[in-house]
Amino acid sequence: xNLETLNKEQKEAVQTTEGALLILAGAGxxxxxxxxxxxxxxxxxxxxxxxxxxxxxxxNKAAKEMKERVSSLVGTVASNVQISTFHAFxxxxxxxxxxxLGYDKNFVILDSEDSLTVIKRILKEMNVDPKIYxxxxxKNKISGCKNELxxxxxxxxxxxxxxEKIVLEVYKRxxxxxxxxxxxxxxxxxxxxxxxxxxxxEILERYQERFRYVLIDEYQDTNESQYILTKMIAHRYQNIxxxxxxxxxxxxxxxxxxxxxxxFEKDYKNAKTILLEQNxxxxxxxxxxANAVIKNNQGxxxxxxxxxxxxxxxxxxxxxxxxxxxxxxxxxxIKQLLxxxxxxxxxxxxxxxxxxxxxxxxxxxxxxxxxxIVGSIGFYSRKEIKDLLAYLRLIHNEKDxxxxxxxxxxxxxxxxxxxxxxxxxxxxKEGTSMYEAITTGKELAFKNTIEDLKRVSEEIxxxxxxxxxxxxxxxxxxxxxxxxxxxxxRLENLEExxxxxxxxxxxxxxxxxxxxxxxxxxxxxxxxxxxxxxxISLMTVHSVKGLEFDYVFxxxxxxxxxxxINSLMDNGGLEEERRLCYVAITRAKEKLYLLNARKRMxxxxxxxxxxxxxxxxxxxxxxxxxxxxxxxxxxxxxxMLHDEEVNYEVGEYVYHDVFGMGRVVExxxxxxxxxxxxxxxxxxxMKNHKSIKKVKESQNE
Numbered sequence: 001x002n003l004e005t006l007n008k009e010q011k012e013a014v015q016t017t018e019g020a021l022l023i024l025a026g027a028g029x030x031x032x033x034x035x036x037x038x039x040x041x042x043x044x045x046x047x048x049x050x051x052x053x054x055x056x057x058x059x060n061k062a063a064k065e066m067k068e069r070v071s072s073l074v075g076t077v078a079s080n081v082q083i084s085t086f087h088a089f090x091x092x093x094x095x096x097x098x099x100x101l102g103y104d105k106n107f108v109i110l111d112s113e114d115s116l117t118v119i120k121r122i123l124k125e126m127n128v129d130p131k132i133y134x135x136x137x138x139k140n141k142i143s144g145c146k147n148e149l150x151x152x153x154x155x156x157x158x159x160x161x162x163x164e165k166i167v168l169e170v171y172k173r174x175x176x177x178x179x180x181x182x183x184x185x186x187x188x189x190x191x192x193x194x195x196x197x198x199x200x201x202e203i204l205e206r207y208q209e210r211f212r213y214v215l216i217d218e219y220q221d222t223n224e225s226q227y228i229l230t231k232m233i234a235h236r237y238q239n240i241x242x243x244x245x246x247x248x249x250x251x252x253x254x255x256x257x258x259x260x261x262x263x264f265e266k267d268y269k270n271a272k273t274i275l276l277e278q279n280x281x282x283x284x285x286x287x288x289x290a291n292a293v294i295k296n297n298q299g300x301x302x303x304x305x306x307x308x309x310x311x312x313x314x315x316x317x318x319x320x321x322x323x324x325x326x327x328x329x330x331x332x333x334i335k336q337l338l339x340x341x342x343x344x345x346x347x348x349x350x351x352x353x354x355x356x357x358x359x360x361x362x363x364x365x366x367x368x369x370x371x372x373i374v375g376s377i378g379f380y381s382r383k384e385i386k387d388l389l390a391y392l393r394l395i396h397n398e399k400d401x402x403x404x405x406x407x408x409x410x411x412x413x414x415x416x417x418x419x420x421x422x423x424x425x426x427x428x429k430e431g432t433s434m435y436e437a438i439t440t441g442k443e444l445a446f447k448n449t450i451e452d453l454k455r456v457s458e459e460i461x462x463x464x465x466x467x468x469x470x471x472x473x474x475x476x477x478x479x480x481x482x483x484x485x486x487x488x489x490r491l492e493n494l495e496e497x498x499x500x501x502x503x504x505x506x507x508x509x510x511x512x513x514x515x516x517x518x519x520x521x522x523x524x525x526x527x528x529x530x531x532x533x534x535x536i537s538l539m540t541v542h543s544v545k546g547l548e549f550d551y552v553f554x555x556x557x558x559x560x561x562x563x564x565i566n567s568l569m570d571n572g573g574l575e576e577e578r579r580l581c582y583v584a585i586t587r588a589k590e591k592l593y594l595l596n597a598r599k600r601m602x603x604x605x606x607x608x609x610x611x612x613x614x615x616x617x618x619x620x621x622x623x624x625x626x627x628x629x630x631x632x633x634x635x636x637x638x639x640m641l642h643d644e645e646v647n648y649e650v651g652e653y654v655y656h657d658v659f660g661m662g663r664v665v666e667x668x669x670x671x672x673x674x675x676x677x678x679x680x681x682x683x684x685x686m687k688n689h690k691s692i693k694k695v696k697e698s699q700n701e
Contacts, residue, residue: 001044001073006037013241013274014038017046017213020234020268021241022261026305027290027586028281028548031243035215036066038241039081040073042213050080054211054233056089058218062546063088066217082211086226090189097196097203108183115139115185122173126166130412133166137483141167142174146187147255148224149194190225197232208236219244219264223255231267238268246301247294250542250580252572253485262301279305279586281548283312286592289618290585296617297575305586314624316593319611323356323556323600324503327363330553333593334369334536337551344370346550348537350584352562354379354489355496355602356555360538370535375543380520384479384490388497389520391469395453396513399433408446411478415442449473459668461686462501462516463604470494498604509656509689541584552588554581557596557612581614594623646688648672653695659683661695 003011010030013023014037025031039055042048057063063084070078082089091109098107110118119135119142141164145155152172159168178184184192197204214234216222219242222230234240242264249258265271279287287305294300316333320326334347349360358379364371379385387410390403398404409415419441427437438447449472457465470476476494479487504516537549541562556562562581567573585592594615599608648654652664659676662683666673672687685692 001041003037007278009274009276009278010034013276014041016272016274017042018239020238020271022264022271022273023241023243023276024273024301024303025243025245025276026279026303027245027248027583028279029276030280031276032066032069034276035217035243036069036073038215039070043074043077048213050077052210052212053081053215054089054213055081055083055215056086056217056230058085058221060085062217086229087186087189090193090229093193093196093207094189100200100203101192101196102179104182106182109189110178110183110185112186118174118177119170122170122177126169128166131481133163134481134483136487137481138167138170140484142171143187144255145171146191146225149191149228190229194225194228194232204232205236207233212237212239214240216240216242220246220249220258220261221251221256222260223257227257227260240268247579247582248545250545250576250583252576262299275303277303277305279307281589282307282586283309283590285312285314285622286585286588289315289592289622290582292619293578293585293614293617294582297578299575313591315618315622316591317623317625318593318595320595320597322597323359324363326555326595326597327359329595330555331363331367331369342551344534344536348539348544348549348587349553349555350539350541350544350587351555352541352564353492354540355492357538358496358500364536371538372535374537374539379493382490382493384494385497387475388466388469388494391473392513393517394435394450395457396517398435398450401434404434408443411474413442413446415446419443457513462505462513463498465513466498466501495603499601502601502604505686509685509691512683541580544587545583548587548589550590552584553593553595554584555595557594557615558600558609559612560607560609562612563614578614646694648687655693655695657691
């Protein structure tokens with residue numbers, strides 16, 4: 001077969017077929033090509049039976065791509081190669097040995113929701129309050145134990161706190177329930193094959209004989225159970241080839257242990273290591289920046305990416321005034337690129353957290369730039385944001401049945417579908433809204449909460465109202481008790497919503513819930529762009545792994561944001577953040593832009609953070625700063641407020657920059673209500689905002 005298109009190291013990796021082989025494949029170095037060509041080489045040149053080859057990767061998409069590539073090289077025999085994800089391979093072993101494992105042929109696999117339902121039922125049997133001991137937190141703890149191969153008996157020595165003792169008891173009952181119901185969960189697809197092999201050596205030997213050649217992709221992302229399963233299968237013949245890059249290990253929060261790849265040569269004493277350092281994606285400038293950042297990590301194997309693509313453009317750097325100025329700069333640059341004929345789908349904007357996305361969503365909409373949110377849901381489409389908006393809409397308009405139905409049982413209040421159906425029927429019969437039809441039961445407690453919020457909304461700012469909603473309804477408490485990464489992200493997004501309300505208040509000086517909801521609806525009702533490819537990609541850095549773009553903007557490079565504040569106290573966490581930065585940089589093919597802001601409103605508060613250490617690690621000669629842009633005069637938001645406290649009295653005339661002439665009708669501690677001419681009507685405004693000026697009566701005449 002023709003290997004002439006491969007470089008020297010790639011060719012060596014393909015032709016080294018016997019024994020243990022570690023391929024350290026840098027970003028953009030053609031690792032998938034090497035893996036698939038190696039499988040084809042084993043079949044065509046080494047006459048290895050396709051049945052004897054096991055190739056494992058992490059996603060169904062990657063497995064599908066690998067199968068297609070192998071098929072294009074060797075034809076239909078490729079279908080006989082076991083190319084799959086870890087879980088699909090585990091399921092195959094279980095199907096072939098279900099009786100030995102003590103299951104019936106018609107066993108079922110529970111999805112995440114089913115597992116949670118089982119755990120909730122167990123907590124009910126134990127008379128444990130799910131509000132105190134969150135079912136999702138317990139489910140995540142059990143899943144973590146399984147991935148680390150810790151059984152309920154093994155977990156006993158860790159169970160010291162009250163929460164851990166509850167987890168232990170639930171874990172024991174959960175496993176018993178699964179077995180009694182002839183079912184297993186997703187984690188069992190890896191745990192059960194390992195248990196099978198440990199207790200039945202003859203079965204393990206059968207699989208070792210069957211799969212004489214083992215290939216593992218993205219080895220740096222393996223967790224304990226995946227690592228053990230791989231080691232067991234490959235133990236007899238040691239013909240194991242693992243491909244990966246410890247510099248791109250960014251999933252420790254999912255249980256991945258990048259030390260598995262670092263320890264490969266200890267596990268396999270005669271292992272050969274091949275470095276794939278030629279990058280086919282990026283310019284030399286981009287790779288020099290990536291190398292400069294990642295070399296500061298201690299826990300890695302030395303390698304240096306290089307490119308034959310030439311120097312390329314310098315890295316664009318812009319230190320914005322604030323997060324909106326950061327977005328404006330990106331929009332200006334993108335418009336220039338589009339004017340030169342660059343395609344929208346070759347541009348990506350990356351950020352560290354989902355909470356940063358709303359600024360880009362808002363400003364791209366206003367600038368009429370087509371975009372799509374990749375790998376996660378758009379900020380305004382996230383469940384928690386829709387829930388919060390539903391609360392605000394119901395506070396504003398109690399006849400909003402759609403909003404009421406969305407949040408009457410969020411968080412859980414024991415109001416079921418039957419109660420809801422009865423309420424709908426009662427409202428129809430009485431010719432009223434569902435809210436007005438509420439007179440008894442748990443629904444009345446919900447109504448009283450909304451009534452309290454309606455009263456307090458008249459006296460506080462929008463930002464304070466958001467806090468009140470999260471606190472009074474129990475929404476924040478429910479997420480805090482969940483103790484999961486997803487819950488943390490949702491809490492972060494809810495806190496970031498306060499940046500939107502603060503920005504609205506500071507821009508307009510208005511505290512009107514009605515005006516705010518109207519403004520927000522223009523953004524939140526945007527169409528779903530997920531299936532449209534001719535758009536600019538907006539995504540977190542975690543979501544961009546495995547992708548590449550001609551032009552990449554990395555926003556928010558500030559200490560506490562990127563690197564994330566949670567990583568700053570822990571060296572291991574900081575090293576993972578640096579690997580994340582390395583991934584972000586190496587996504588760019590032609591030009592990279594790095595951005596940060598002097599100050600940023602995050603979670604409703606102004607933050608002033610120093611620039612990211614990762615920026616300081618890049619040689620300044622690689623970076624081009626736009627001096628002209630940096631020297632632009634910016635308006636400080638503090639300038640929006642009067643220097644001294646302004647006192648208003650009912651009956652006084654004022655002038656507002658947007659609404660024109662008005663008259664004061666009510667004054668509270670920090671707010672002033674002013675009646676303007678129609679269509680504006682009465683507006684509640686921040687008393688000290690510079691958009692309002694007192695007017696002498698003579699001027700009004």
